[in-house]
Amino acid sequence: AQRVTQPEKLLSVFKGAPVELKCNYSYSGSPELFWYVQYSRQRLQLLLRHISRESIKGFTADLNKGETSFHLKKPFAQEEDSAMYYCALSGSNYQLIWGAGTKLIIKP
Amino acid sequence: DSGVTQTPKHLITATGQRVTLRCSPRSGDLSVYWYQQSLDQGLQFLIQYYNGEERAKGNILERFSAQQFPDLHSELNLSSLELGDSALYFCASSVVTSGANVLTFGAGSRLTVL
Numbered sequence: 001a002q003r004v005t006q007p008e009k010l011l012s013v014f015k016g017a018p019v020e021l022k023c024n025y026s027y028s029g030s031p032e033l034f035w036y037v038q039y040s041r042q043r044l045q046l047l048l049r050h051i052s053r054e055s056i057k058g059f060t061a062d063l064n065k066g067e068t069s070f071h072l073k074k075p076f077a078q079e080e081d082s083a084m085y086y087c088a089l090s091g092s093n094y095q096l097i098w099g100a101g102t103k104l105i106i107k108p
Numbered sequence: 109d110s111g112v113t114q115t116p117k118h119l120i121t122a123t124g125q126r127v128t129l130r131c132s133p134r135s136g137d138l139s140v141y142w143y144q145q146s147l148d149q150g151l152q153f154l155i156q157y158y159n160g161e162e163r164a165k166g167n168i169l170e171r172f173s174a175q176q177f178p179d180l181h182s183e184l185n186l187s188s189l190e191l192g193d194s195a196l197y198f199c200a201s202s203v204v205t206s207g208a209n210v211l212t213f214g215a216g217s218r219l220t221v222l
Contacts, residue, residue: 032209034210036211042215043198043213043214043215043216044151044198044200044211044213045213046210046211046212049210086151090209095156095164095209096141096153096209096211098150098151098153100150100151101150101151
């Protein structure tokens with residue numbers, strides 16, 4: 001079955017500490033993976049996609065096909081990173097499968 | 109501005125009533141998606157339209173219906189409203205780029221059922 005799992009509903013770290021938001025997926029083909037972010041009272045927006053291999057706002061995510069993971073990482077958290085983060089998978093029929101989301105809180 | 113416009117921004121109504129939420133997709137996007145976001149359920153996919161045709165259905169209740177019009181705007185109709193329908197309803201439109209589906213979201217319509 002196609003599935004995206006974000007095991008942590010809530011993640012709280014101190015400012016300046018490293019952040020890792022976990023995302024695991026189950027998909028038989030070659031998926032396209034995304035991270036979307038929702039800042040307080042704002043719309044969801046695309047943060048990054050694995051095919052781009054880029055760093056956005058200091059965040060990176062590497063697709064690990066062996067571990068079927070696409071964890072989102074940032075070496076030094078900032079207070080403005082506090083938000084809801086969703087991992088999503090786009091399959092061969094372009095349908096998006098969403099994780100349940102992780103609320104990230106950066107403590108000062 | 110992301111280009112996806114949703115109206116109304118806020119709506120307060122009573123149980124048993126019916127409301128219509130409207131979405132205008134980003135220019136050039138043919139697909140429209142509706143999502144429900146509540147505190148306890150997270151982001152729930154409701155339904156997708158592509159160029160006027162229903163493309164995929166998610167966890168959409170029978171009391172809810174949607175359509176996409178020839179000008180590509182979409183409406184989500186919610187009827188016989190219950191307290192549990194209180195949520196943020198997002199619309200998104202998409203374009204397939206580099207072989208993948210990238211969604212652009214609207215600001216949402218916050219529905220409160222009293």
